[in-house]
Amino acid sequence: MDVVGIIAEYNPFHNGHLYQLNVVKKKFPKATIIVVMSGNFLERGEPAILDKWTRAREAILNGVNLVIELPVGFCVQPADRFALGAMRILRDLGVTKLVFGAEHASYDFSRLADLTGTIHGDFSIYNESYAKAYQRIVTQETGLDISNPNDLLGLSYAKANLLLGNFLNLYPIQRQAAAYHDQNLPKDSTIASASAIRSGIFTKKADISKYVPKETLEDIKNNLSLSWQDFWPMLRYRISTSSIEELAQIYAMNEGLEYRIKSKLERLGPKATFEEWISSVKSKRYTYTHLSRIAIMILLHVKNSDIEVIEQFPYIRVLGFDETGKAHLNNIKKAIEFPIIAKVSQKIVKNKLELDHQAGLVYEQFNGSRQEYGRIPFRR
Amino acid sequence: MDVVGIIAEYNPFHNGHLYQLNVVKKKFPKATIIVVMSGNFLERGEPAILDKWTRAREAILNGVNLVIELPVGFCVQPADRFALGAMRILRDLGVTKLVFGAEHASYDFSRLADLTGTIHGDFSIYNESYAKAYQRIVTQETGLDISNPNDLLGLSYAKANLLLGNFLNLYPIQRQAAAYHDQNLPKDSTIASASAIRSGIFTKKADISKYVPKETLEDIKNNLSLSWQDFWPMLRYRISTSSIEELAQIYAMNEGLEYRIKSKLERLGPKATFEEWISSVKSKRYTYTHLSRIAIMILLHVKNSDIEVIEQFPYIRVLGFDETGKAHLNNIKKAIEFPIIAKVSQKIVKNKLELDHQAGLVYEQFNGSRQEYGRIPFRR
Known part of the structure; x- marks a missing residue:
């Protein structure tokens, strides 16, 4: 049976994410869909607009079968580390296919990874960022532009896959709607960038109801939007x-x-x-x-x-699941290497979750709702 | 010439403080009055309601000649350490008399200090605080009740004076008005406790104009009151x-x-x-x-x-002065051991003021007005 993985932030969950899920369901009708999702702090160095429990629930109610939290130590990282942290979890969970959006879905990301796996940014040019330096060299070597954020993430997934023994197949999907950074809410589409949607929420000037499923709309109404x-x-x-x-x-x-x-x-x-x-x-x-x-x-x-601790002792933190997700977890339980954490105890905090727990305490100070102790996964 | 010292917090400056100044002026008409005042964080472990510059200005405009800041490392301390920090500054500034309010002005504080100077609280009784244990033993030894906060401070001043070679004479003044902790604003008096005044300010239910000079009233109107x-x-x-x-x-x-x-x-x-x-x-x-x-x-x-650093390297931080205060500083300049700081530079922060500077940065985050760099003493 197909087990499809998605790596996401859902900040917040919107129609573009729903579109992606529907593409997956059409392509792999019997697949179990597992999402590794960032927790309360995100890849680009910002707090999530809604907490991880709220966003995981949105995902489950919109068709994801199992949501696993990416530990915060992997979340707030450049693409390569972010991708490797998430891919390790997907491998442990028996995922066989990775679906991801890309600005150039036509790229052969696995081959690109083969070609560029050993490239590191030349960090000696002092007035250039690491990211810029890396992209410049990749383009020199391959002739392809990988400066778009989702292409770059795709390449990172492919490189992680290579490192982890090519355990899954990559399925890039052509990105719909506006570019990642587009701040405009398009009039002629129901899909907008997460960034445009957040901007609409924060300025309170725009009606974003057209671009998000009803669950997200309710969550935005009922929670403080943090930044x-x-x-x-x-x-x-x-x-x-x-x-x-x-x-x-x-x-x-x-x-x-x-x-x-x-x-x-x-x-x-x-x-x-x-x-x-x-x-x-x-x-x-x-x-x-x-x-x-x-x-x-x-x-x-x-x-x-x-960071060393979370790299050496990974774990699987369950945020939400439906019947299909639960069945999958039960099926593979014995094969899983990493410990599964469904409920947080003091002992678990002390041994594994110290950093996530701390991040939860900081986030809940604003959000007002407990993030760790006593929380159990959302169950559909 | 008489140089009278007062150790105060002025949180905020009120009519009780003004009364005390008037008693001093009546008793020592030609005296220079020097106040060592807590900065932005206070003896009982709380932030000041108004910042130190504002409070120093209130004091100068109401008749104090020179206001020196007690470094924060001495401010937020039990009575003995608080007193010793302040008394060292007063000694260096050539102060010959200390005036302070006391619940029992009739006590001979110098003699009390002689009797109790070597007493330390028995810290081995585990369900008793250090302060309680200390007071119990002093009462056993002397037969006097020193449980009132200003009596206790008076004793601490006397002990510090003893330690520093009895450089000044003590002049306790009988406390007017309500007890230190009285939360009521009295109807038949223009003097209320600082604590009652603060409480009136925070609840916004009481008219406090009767209990403070006009400068304080304006400051309260024009600044955020912090807690x-x-x-x-x-x-x-x-x-x-x-x-x-x-x-x-x-x-x-x-x-x-x-x-x-x-x-x-x-x-x-x-x-x-x-x-x-x-x-x-x-x-x-x-x-x-x-x-x-x-x-x-x-x-x-x-x-x-x-704390070790500030104990080893004391300094005199000027917050405000009038002509008399300035003349006194000029007169004793050569005799002073501690460095005088009138304006904060990066070099001074690095060598002396690190802790005060840090406290200033925390305070100004709420107060909105810079506490260290670029600030100069108020001059009347």
């Missing part, structure tokens, strides 16, 4: 009360960035916004996204050792 | 994202209190208030005030080494 604006006071407080030495211990902090982060904040003064601060730290070397990820690492107080 | 309610989200965020080991490094954290502090918070969940949290941690051993001080230490990320 960096909410978490920024905590971040600036943390930077203000951390010494240079303490900041230097934060994961991915290097090249003396800690000085720049602290001094720019002090110069801006007490009324600066998150965007003003990050723009003042930004350079050709440090992109907005790179700095946003570091900002999350500071906010959640993530150190190198925390 | 733990403002800083609590930061504190809870800090506790949530600190490991047990990190919390254990905070100044005055001992006997495993870090476990209790963290676990009680997690049990209470995301909607708990500061009062709910502290009440849940409180015990006979750990009083509300003791825990409030530790809360400030966590908030400001103060470690043992930070």
